[in-house]
Amino acid sequence: MSGFAPQPVDDVAVATIRTLAADVVGKANSGHPGAPMGMAPAAHVLFSRFFNTNPKNSKWYNRDRFVLSNGHACALQYILLHLLGFKLSLDDLKAFRQLDSLTPGHPEAGHTDGVEVTTGPLGQGFANAVGLGIAQAHMAALYNKPGFNLIDNYTYVFTGDGCLMEGVASEAASLAGHLQLGNLIYIYDDNHISIDGDTAVAFTENVEQRFLSYGWQVLHVDNGDSDLAAIYNAIAEAKKEKSKPTIIRLRTTIGFGSKQQGTHGVHGSPLKADDIAALKTKFGFPSDQTFHIPQQTYDAYKAVALKGAKLEEEWNALLAKYAQQYPKEHAELSRRIAGELPEGWEKSLPVYTPADAAQASRKLSEIVLTSICPVLPELMGGSADLTGSNLTRVKDAVDFQPPSTGLGNYTGTYIRYGVREHAMGAIANGLAAYGGIIPFVGTFLNFVSYAAGAVRLSALSHHQVIWVATHDSIGLGEDGPTHQPVETVAHFRAMPNVDVWRPADGNETSAAYLAALTRKTTPSILALSRQNLPNLEASTVERAMKGGYVVHEVEGEDLTFVSTGSEVSIVLEAAKKLEAEGVKARVVSLPCWEIFDSQPEEYRLSVLRSGAPILSVEAYNTMGWAKYSHEQFGLPSWGASGPYKQVYEKFGLTGDNLSVVGKKVVSFYKKKGGEVISPLVKAL
Amino acid sequence: MSGFAPQPVDDVAVATIRTLAADVVGKANSGHPGAPMGMAPAAHVLFSRFFNTNPKNSKWYNRDRFVLSNGHACALQYILLHLLGFKLSLDDLKAFRQLDSLTPGHPEAGHTDGVEVTTGPLGQGFANAVGLGIAQAHMAALYNKPGFNLIDNYTYVFTGDGCLMEGVASEAASLAGHLQLGNLIYIYDDNHISIDGDTAVAFTENVEQRFLSYGWQVLHVDNGDSDLAAIYNAIAEAKKEKSKPTIIRLRTTIGFGSKQQGTHGVHGSPLKADDIAALKTKFGFPSDQTFHIPQQTYDAYKAVALKGAKLEEEWNALLAKYAQQYPKEHAELSRRIAGELPEGWEKSLPVYTPADAAQASRKLSEIVLTSICPVLPELMGGSADLTGSNLTRVKDAVDFQPPSTGLGNYTGTYIRYGVREHAMGAIANGLAAYGGIIPFVGTFLNFVSYAAGAVRLSALSHHQVIWVATHDSIGLGEDGPTHQPVETVAHFRAMPNVDVWRPADGNETSAAYLAALTRKTTPSILALSRQNLPNLEASTVERAMKGGYVVHEVEGEDLTFVSTGSEVSIVLEAAKKLEAEGVKARVVSLPCWEIFDSQPEEYRLSVLRSGAPILSVEAYNTMGWAKYSHEQFGLPSWGASGPYKQVYEKFGLTGDNLSVVGKKVVSFYKKKGGEVISPLVKAL
Numbered sequence A, B: 001m002s003g004f005a006p007q008p009v010d011d012v013a014v015a016t017i018r019t020l021a022a023d024v025v026g027k028a029n030s031g032h033p034g035a036p037m038g039m040a041p042a043a044h045v046l047f048s049r050f051f052n053t054n055p056k057n058s059k060w061y062n063r064d065r066f067v068l069s070n071g072h073a074c075a076l077q078y079i080l081l082h083l084l085g086f087k088l089s090l091d092d093l094k095a096f097r098q099l100d101s102l103t104p105g106h107p108e109a110g111h112t113d114g115v116e117v118t119t120g121p122l123g124q125g126f127a128n129a130v131g132l133g134i135a136q137a138h139m140a141a142l143y144n145k146p147g148f149n150l151i152d153n154y155t156y157v158f159t160g161d162g163c164l165m166e167g168v169a170s171e172a173a174s175l176a177g178h179l180q181l182g183n184l185i186y187i188y189d190d191n192h193i194s195i196d197g198d199t200a201v202a203f204t205e206n207v208e209q210r211f212l213s214y215g216w217q218v219l220h221v222d223n224g225d226s227d228l229a230a231i232y233n234a235i236a237e238a239k240k241e242k243s244k245p246t247i248i249r250l251r252t253t254i255g256f257g258s259k260q261q262g263t264h265g266v267h268g269s270p271l272k273a274d275d276i277a278a279l280k281t282k283f284g285f286p287s288d289q290t291f292h293i294p295q296q297t298y299d300a301y302k303a304v305a306l307k308g309a310k311l312e313e314e315w316n317a318l319l320a321k322y323a324q325q326y327p328k329e330h331a332e333l334s335r336r337i338a339g340e341l342p343e344g345w346e347k348s349l350p351v352y353t354p355a356d357a358a359q360a361s362r363k364l365s366e367i368v369l370t371s372i373c374p375v376l377p378e379l380m381g382g383s384a385d386l387t388g389s390n391l392t393r394v395k396d397a398v399d400f401q402p403p404s405t406g407l408g409n410y411t412g413t414y415i416r417y418g419v420r421e422h423a424m425g426a427i428a429n430g431l432a433a434y435g436g437i438i439p440f441v442g443t444f445l446n447f448v449s450y451a452a453g454a455v456r457l458s459a460l461s462h463h464q465v466i467w468v469a470t471h472d473s474i475g476l477g478e479d480g481p482t483h484q485p486v487e488t489v490a491h492f493r494a495m496p497n498v499d500v501w502r503p504a505d506g507n508e509t510s511a512a513y514l515a516a517l518t519r520k521t522t523p524s525i526l527a528l529s530r531q532n533l534p535n536l537e538a539s540t541v542e543r544a545m546k547g548g549y550v551v552h553e554v555e556g557e558d559l560t561f562v563s564t565g566s567e568v569s570i571v572l573e574a575a576k577k578l579e580a581e582g583v584k585a586r587v588v589s590l591p592c593w594e595i596f597d598s599q600p601e602e603y604r605l606s607v608l609r610s611g612a613p614i615l616s617v618e619a620y621n622t623m624g625w626a627k628y629s630h631e632q633f634g635l636p637s638w639g640a641s642g643p644y645k646q647v648y649e650k651f652g653l654t655g656d657n658l659s660v661v662g663k664k665v666v667s668f669y670k671k672k673g674g675e676v677i678s679p680l681v682k683a684l
């Protein structure tokens, strides 16, 4: 019955992986040998029998995707990448966890050839894979044609109990079941061990029943240590189920072959030298050699690689035929795979004059999306159940839904994420990692913090994900301090490789999108207001694209205000009041610190110039503003619940009060005497 | 069969709640009427038939706890608090969502009498309640005696589908099932509506099956709109199950009674005036009156309050008897309820001299815990499956586990949270909210970010929760950038009412605990090293308790270094090297910004004084340091995987390099000329 055809090399290959894992971690004297040793049989069966990959081109679009959600087991992934012939040498394996190696302590996308997504922070890979699955279903629905099954890859995931305990995985699993993603195959390494010891101390739920409740197919393999046929049959069964994700509960022995197998002693520490030697002897390997790889193991994996190279060749031929028959689709698909935006798309971005009506920047964002979605089919939007508040769904959008629901279909570009911010962020990383898709996701700015773990990995992995983060301050009013971010932008401004935008008006909102869409390796967070904002006299998309610019210029100023978003127009009002009192105040808008920081020094010093004190104003905690200003005005603590204008007033964020504060600053620096030097003038 | 005895007032009371909800939201012209109207019958049955509370003393220790996890439905909670006679007047209801009212947009603990935990951010209340349940089980196991059932309250939770979609709730639910918490009764408002419309767009999992998989008792009520007897029976059934949490799936019609009932039109917007009028007519209420409360409704709830007052009286009498029979337990319990630490406990804190061996601050933390846990029984520890890394479990600790597991019992003070950081944070909030317990929780500093939503509510709600956040920087070495925080402390330093500590040695670690344990209304995050740190010459607990102090003093300095944690000793090395070259460098340790900021200005200016440039050094993003220093040295981006000393070297965080950087700073400011003024000298 089984389609599994055992080969003599199978046991050797499994033993190779196990002994290599022990050696890799042993040489580093750091890492996790247990899970790689336990998962070796599943890895071997998957990669030798099922997995479509061309190691010579790790970016082949229709490759199967592999996600090691339990990223601490990365010795396993590195070993397989090496055996398959990816750009990872034996020396790289020997440099495991060493400085500047290609084999860091956890797998990093963009760093190591063949690693699709960054894992290690538990639960992330589990959820990333749901994004990879959505992407495949979507691209297939859009571009496959009769006779042209161009996009039909599977996503395979290894996951441990740690990932299954994380909420982000629960969120993603529930959504994956709802979306009926039959292209997802998870293998759960049920080894009963976590860092605290037996999983019985904290994890006694019925995992199979839980995944059934999500609408998954649930399979299990009782002997994952050696029953290769059972593993094969389970994966084959999983592939047959087209309208449910599958999880295979694979009972394994952690650290199989070690004297300490089955205990948490093999989880996160290298095996002892004598244990490694005994292990090798047990598997018939020379006990005195390290990093021993039998030729037959190499040969077996070389065959896989050759098969994969041939698959890509055939695929390329099919694509060439497709180009003939469907030139328009082919052109678009090729452009998307290449990650290029269509020529002239940016002409669709709306521009504004001061005569245009004041609007909330969340509304301005909706206007941008309405303009650009038709010309950028790669945009896949969504919201964590705040669609009507985030204004992320443009009219006539089709929901990404299983056709059987009657609510949409897989060509749809709008994802109903449910109240699942963390999974949304991680799924967006998967969408971006798949290629051909630029995801944007919506929630309140305050709840981007729920997804901090995923945003961090967007940034570290260079995934272009756009957060439409509305209700960005006390300006949301009545919902109160539980919903009013005061610390959130500081967090993401301190995070490397994230652009935080806080546009002040229409042109700045268009600039934010222009930047977010052209910065291909950087996620962006657009902090957008609930309340209306007037269009500024001085704003243009081009000027805003510098990250910071002068919105009100005067010569011989007594004071420069610097501000962002909804406070810019308030500060302009304060400047006007000051002018009436003979105090000359300039105003700078600084919608994106990260991009402003990347401008030439000369430009930056012309915007935040020496000669007069600079006062920052923002309706947040002032953290970080001392870098750009001499004095800071912000919220002393949390916000407050009430109609938003009253809340602004309570905290002194009015033109009247800020003109008083401004005068106080001016007189302080006059009294202090001496030249006032720009805070940008620094030794370091 | 049913114990439910219907009263004529029941329908009137339900109608009162429904019409009041419409009025409260209507007058505010902001808020969520739908869920309060839908949940009115369940609320009435719960509070009139089951709930033990004394509204005249909202802090009575054995009160039942109520958590409105779907906090946006808070009109319901405020109405009940008013009807029951808590300190919430009809005028307060009329001031719903108005500035500085007692009825903010979402319920805030510590702000409104009778609100146990802050809710609104979805999923938090669900998980807080698990903490309340653990606390009850623990305190009961410790202090109840035969004939003295002093602590036997239930925790009742209302939750919507939004909460159930959140990962934090999934994590908490799995743990609650494992812990067999029979004192938890959740009522799930299954109204099929969320903000995006029908829950069918994103939430089609089988909720009942999911909770069965967690080991919960699952009940359901088909007609939550009017079948009060069925609601009664379900709650009664739930109370009978002593070793499983219960969830009752209550099918309701959102906005019941409105013309738009059952649609998402009633979810987050006030009803129209004519709809409210029609609603009142339908329920036999005067359609032209607002905030109409029939006297019989008041009377019914007054009876509940009187019963509760009597219960507390009886309880106090029982406690007095207990004092006779168990004076020691009584004294301890009373002290804990009062939130007072035992006299002289702080003498148990270890102190160090420079002769003491270098140790990791995570190890120093373990030494503190080992010293203080025996004298502070209110400490309840735990870790998110990193016990052996966080060093949070002291020898001889007993695990908090259901006795049937054989792994511990409910007197245990150590909680195995599993890999569930977010739930851990939210559960700790519940433990703190219960009273008598000071929770500390462990994970890597980097993964406190997974729990950001919960930390935020610790801070906003003044819950004293202590995070033992180990592996606090690139000093964790091989695990690499996925695990190395660079932005995390900036985030929490920007969050109001959180003390972030980064101790440099043993005395500073003791100071961190002293502060964390005595700051009763402030959560603390202790950022602790994986690597060994030498004990400083100048450190004492007392000096460190100022949040910042001079660790190396020189007169007429050319430079002041300011640093934290593991970098302080590196900076001291740099200062030594500079001295050898004739450059005079002072060194300041600033382990806790928040506490340093609260010192008198004179002290602060004596530590970070004018006269020479100040250079900050920290192995993080430099965000925020410009407030304390003229120049900042930190990480340019992410960390790196490798042995930690090599990682420090890679980023120039060595005595050698920092002495070079220091010289650069000195010469820059010499060249610049003019007086160097402390950055603490400010106008605002």
Ligand SMILES: [Ca+2]
Residues within 6 Å of the ligand: A160, A161, A162, A189, A191, A192, A193, A194
């Ligand atoms: Ca495991």
Ligand SMILES: [Ca+2]
Residues within 6 Å of the ligand: B160, B161, B162, B189, B191, B192, B193, B194
């Ligand atoms: Ca609902």
